[in-house]
Amino acid sequence: MDGHPLKALLQLQLGSDSYAVLHLPYILASLTAESLLPSPHSTKWTARVNSLLHAKTPDARWAGLCLAHKTSVLSKSTMIECAQSWIGIALPILSKKECLPILCACVRLLRVIFSAATDTPEFQRQVATPNVAKFTAALIPLAEKHVDIELKTLILSTLALIIPLYPTLHKTLHSALSALCLGFLNGNPFKPSNGPLATTASRLYAVLHFTGGKVGAANLWRKSIDDTLAFGWTSFLSVRSTFLVEGRVPQLPASTEEPLVSIPLNVDRLRCTVLVLCDLLKTTTHRPVQVPLGPLTKFAMALLSCTIDDKVDRHVDPGVRAMEVAVTPQIWRMACDLLTCLSTCVQHHLSSTLVRIVSCITFHLEQPLTSSEQLPFLNTLQVVLTKCHPLHSTQIVNRLARAIVPLISIVLAKEPDAVRETEGVSGRSKKSKKRAREFEGDEVFKISRDVVCSTVDEGNVLLAAFAVIRLVLQNPHISPAMQSISCRVVLSVLLALPQMSPASLCPDPKLHPVLLARVQELSVELGAGSTTGLSKSLGLVVGASLPDSHVSTGFQSCFIQLTVCCASSTEILRFSSTHASPPLLRSMPHVESLSLFRTEESQEESEMRQGLGLVPSEVESSLPTTTDVVMAEPPPAPFLQEQAKIS
Template identity: 70%
Template sequence: MEHPLKTLLQLQLGSDSYAVLHLPYILASLTADSLLPSPHSAKWIARINSLLHSKAADARWAGLCLAHKSSVLSKPTMIECAQSWIGIALPVLSKKEPTPILSASVRLLRVLFSAASDVPEFQRQVATPNIAKFTAALIQLAEKHIDAEFKISVFSTLALLIPLYPTLHKTSHTALAALCLGLLNGNPFKPPNTALRRAASRLYAVLHFTGGKVGAANLWRKAIDETLAFGWVSFHALRTTFPNDGRAPPPGTSSDDPLLAIPLNVDRLRCSVLVLSDLLKTTTHRPVQVPLGALTQFAVALLSSTANERVDRHIDSGVRAMEASVTPQIWKSACELITCLANCVHHHLTPSLMRVVTCITFHLEQPLTASERLPFLTTLQVVLTKCPPLHAPVVITRLGKAILPLLSIVLAKHVDTRDENDAPSRSKKSKKRTREYEGDEVFKISREVVCATVAEGDALLAALAVLRLILRNPHLTLTVHSIASRIILSILLALGQMPPASLSPDPKFHPRLVQQVQALSTELSAGSPGGMSKSLGLVLNATLGDIHSLTNEPQVYNGVEVLLHPRLPPLMRALPPVEALSLFRAEKSQEENDECRALGIVGADVDVEPDVVMAEPPPTRIEIIPDVVLAQPPPPARLQTPIPSVSPQHPLKPPQSLASRNSEAPAPIHRQPVSPIKAVHEPPIPILVEEEKNEEMPAIDLGSDSEDE
C-alpha cells in the first residue's frame, strides 16, 4: 500500500489549481500517522513552501491552510518549519490581501506561537523576537478591518497569546485596552454584535496579566472597580425619573436626548455586566480579594428596580415611559451578574442569598411574559444549586407558591381542550351524532397550544427544575409540599393524554417535559420505604424508558438502585409517602383548599370530575360518629372496647356473620344527629349500623322510674 503523502503529492497536489480544488479532501484525509517521519516528508514540506511562495492568491491560501493543518497534527514538523513559515505569514498581515488569506495567516501564526510553549529554546529563538510584531499587526487589523468574523478571530488570538507572553505585551497594554473599550462603550444606533462584544470582553479580562505576577492583582482589582463605577453611572442614567439611593444623578444625563441616552445607557449597562462576568471568570497568578459586597449591592440594585416607583417631583411622562420600558432589560442584566457570582463564589454568596431570592420571588409573583420570566427562573436554578439551602421558611414557601401557578397552566389548558372537544357532543340543538376520527385533531387549526413560543417552553422547563430544588428544601411547609406533589402527579397523568402538538410546536419538547416530570415524580415517591413499592410502574417507566440514552445512564442506575436497595441513608426530612397524598378534593385539608384557591389552581386536581353516586348503597359497615368539642379527652380503655348503646325495648341482637351480611341486599345508611349533651359528656362511640335498625327509635318516658316500681 502506498504512503498517503505520496498519493496526495502525485494526484491532488500535482498542480496549484488541483491543490486549491482538492483542498477539502486533502485536509480531511490528513492524519497524525501520515505525517510521521518518512521519505515523503521532505517532499511534502517542499510542496507547501512552493504553494506559500506562489503568485496566485488562491494557491497561497491553500499553502497556508496546509501549513496550519500540518502544524496541528505534527509538532516536529511545526518546530522544523516554524522559522520559515513565520517569515512568510507575518509580512502578509501588513499587506493588502484578501480576507481569507489574512484569516489563514492569523490561524497559522497563532498555532506556531502557542503550540510549542513548553520548548524553551523554541520560545527564545522563534517566538520572542516575533511576538511583538505579531501583536502590533493584529492591533492595526482590528482597528481598520470591517469584517466581524475576522475581528473576532483577531481578538481571540490576542486573548490566547497575552497569558502566554505577558511581559512582551506590557508595552501594548494601553493600545489593547483602548481597542477593547472602543467596542464596550455602547452603541445606541444599531444592535450589537454579541460574538464580537464577547471576544472584546474576554480580551479585556486578560489584560491584567501584563502587570506580571506582582502587579496583575492590582490591575485586576482596578478593572473591577472601573467597570463597576461605569455600570453604576449607566444604571442611574436609566433611572432619572425614579427615586435613587441617595447618590446624585450623573451630570449631563438630564439634558441629553432621551431617544439616544436611554438606548446608549442600556447598552453600556449590558457591556459592564459582561465585562464583570469575564473578569470574575478569569484566572490570576496570585490570590485576589473579590469585592463581593460592592458587586452584590450593584446586582441587588438592578434586581430591585421596578416600573411603579413614585417620585415627589415633576417628571417628564415621555421620559418616564421610555425608562420604564427598559426595566426588563435591567432585570436581565442583574440575573446574568447574579448567575456569574453564584458560579464563581459559590457559598460566599450566602449572606445576600435571602435578599436575592426575595427580589426574584417578588418579580415572579407579578404578571410577566415568558421571555421576562425566563432569566429569573434560570438564575434561581443556579443560585439554589450552587449555594446552601435557604434557611427561611417564609421565603422558600412564598417562592414555591409563585412557581406552582406557572406549572398549573398545563393542567388548565388540558381541561380547556377537553371541554372544547366535548362541547359539540353536549349541544342539545345538534340532531346528528358528532363523529370524531382518530388523528382528526391534527387538522384543527384553532387548537390552543400551551407553549406557543420557545421562550414559554424554556420557562416551563426552568420552572419545573426550580420546583425540584424547592421540594428538596427542608424548610418548605407541608401544605405547599403536598399541593406541589399533587400538581406534579396531575401533570404526569395529563401529559399521557395530551398530543405533543397541543403542548408545543417543537416535537422534542413533549419528551423533555415528560422526562423531567417522571424524574421528579420518582424522586418524590422515593422519599418513603413504601412509596417505591407502590410506584413501581412509575419508576420503571421513568428509568427503563430511556435506558438506551447514554446521557441518562446515571439517572437510570440511581433509580434502579433505590428500587432494589431501598435502605439508603435517611434524608434531611421525611417526604410524605404516596399513599398519604390526597388524590380527591374531599381528602384535602382546609388549609390546602385555601392555598389552592389563593393560587388559582383549584381546577388542577387529579379528579377533575365529581364523585360518581352509586346506584346501590354500600354494605353495612362500622361508622364512627365525628366528635365535637370535648370537655376532656376520652379514656383510652373505652376506645379500645367500644360498647354500643342498648335500648331496653330493643335488646341487642347478635351480629350477623360476614357471609350472611354479604348475601343479603344492603340497606341505606341513616346517620342520627348527635345531641350536644351527649357530645360533651360522652366520647364518640362506634355504632354498629344494621339493616334491621332502620325504624325510628321509640320515645323514652323520662317520668317513669324502674327503681320505684
C-alpha cells in the same frame, strides 16, 4: 511502487500554482499526521510549500499559507524546522495592504507557531520570544483599521490565546491592548454588542491582568473589576433617569443627549459591563485574589430590583419614560446573567444575600410577565438554590412555592371539558338540548383545544419551573400545607401527561418525554421522603410506571430499587413476572402528615388551593375528574389489585 500520499500530491495536485489553488480543499482533506512523518518526500513537501509562499500571485501565496498552517497543526517537528522562515514571510504581510483571505491565513499560521511548541524551551528562546511582541504590535493596528468583523474576531481571539502564554512580553503593550478592547465594548446604539466580536473582546480584556506578572496580576484584576463597575453604574443610572434608584433621584441627562440614541447606547454599555464582569470572574490568576463580593452584589441587586412602577417626583418626558420602561426586561435579563455567574464562581459565599435575591425574583414571578421574561428568573433560581446554602426563611420559601405552583399547573385543566360543555348547553332551548348528541370520550376528537405551551419559551419555562419546585420541596422550612399542595400538583401532572399527546403539550415533540421523565423522577423523590408519603403515592406512581404507560426502563428499575430500599427487613416483597414493579404484601398505613387528595385536605390547604386557582370553586363540588389528584378520589392502586389476586 512507492505509494506515499505526499508523492501523489506533489506530482498531481501540486504540479503547478494554479493546480494548487484549484485542488487546495482536496489537499487539506487528504493530509494526515501519518503522511507528514519523516520520509524521503518531506523535504520536497516543505520546498513546495515555501515556493508557494514566495509566489507572485496572491492566490498561490494564500494556498501556501493554508498548507503551511495545516502542516504545522499535523506535524510539530516540521513546524519547528520551518518556523523561522515561515515567520519571516507571514509577519511582514500583516503590515502590508493585502486581501482579507491572506491576512486571515497569516494570523492563523502565526497563531499556531507561537502556541503549539510552548514545551520546547530552545524554540521558545530562539524563535518565539523575539517575534511575539512584533506579532502583537502588528495585530493591534490591523484590528483597529480593518472593517471586516471576521478578521477582527480572529485577531482578538488570537491575542487572548497568546497573552497568557507570554505575559511579560506584553507588559509594555497593556495600555494599547486595553484601549483596543474597550473600543469594542463602549456600546453601540444601533446594533447590540452581543455578537462574537464583543464576546471575544471581553475575553481578551479578562486576560490583560496577566501582563502584570505573578505579583501585579491581582492588582490589575481588581482594578479591572472596579473600572468596569464604575462604567456599569454610570450606564445604569443613565437609563433610569425617571425612576428612584436605591432611594435617590438620578441626575437629569445632558440636554445635548438625544434619548433615542442615549438610551440604546447605555443599555448596550450595560450589556457590555455584565459581559466583562462575567469573564473577569471566570478567568484565572497566578495567586489568590479577594473578590469584591459586596460591590458586585450591590450592582446585581440594583439591576434585579428594577420595577416599572416607581417614579421620581418631578416632571419627566413621557417619551423618555416609555423608553426606559421598555428596556427594563433587558436589565432584568442582565441581572440574572450576572447573578448566575456570580453564584457559580463564589458559590456558598453568596448565601448571605440569598434571601434578598430569592425575595426579589419571587416578586417578579408574581407579576404578569411573558414567558421570555420569566425564563431568566427561573434559570437563575435553579443555579442560586443549587450553589448556595438552603434558604432559612420560612416566609420566603413558601412565597416562592406559591409563585412556582401556578407555572407547573398549566398542564392540568383548570375546568373539565364536560362542565364547560354543560354550561354551554344550559343556555340553549329544550328542543336544542334534545338534538344535542354527547358521546363518552368525544372530547378526544376535539381539535379546538389550545396547546399548553404554544412557544419554545413556554416549554422551557415549564421545565425550569419543575427544576425549581424540586429544589424548593427539598427545603426543610416549607410549610406542610404548601408541601402537600405542591406534591399533589406534581402527582396530578404525572397522571395527566401520559394521557396527553405530545402535540397537545407543545409544538416541539421533544418536550413531552423530557418533561415526563423529570416529573417521574420528582414523584419518586416525593414518595421516598417518608413511609407515609410513599404509601399514599405508590399506587399513582406505579400506575404511571407500568409497561403499557409511556415511561422509560431506567425509571422502572429506579422505582423498583426505591421500593426495595423502603421496605423493612420484616416485610416480604414478591416480584411478579408480568409487572415491572413488585406488589407489597402489607396493609396501607394511616395518613399522618401528607394529604394527597381533596377529601383529606385541611381548611388551610383548601383555601390555599383556591387562592392559587388550581380548582374553580363552582367546579370543585360539581364534577371530579380522574386525571387530577388535586380534586380526584384516589384511583385503585395496581399493587392492591395484584395483592387481591395473590390472596
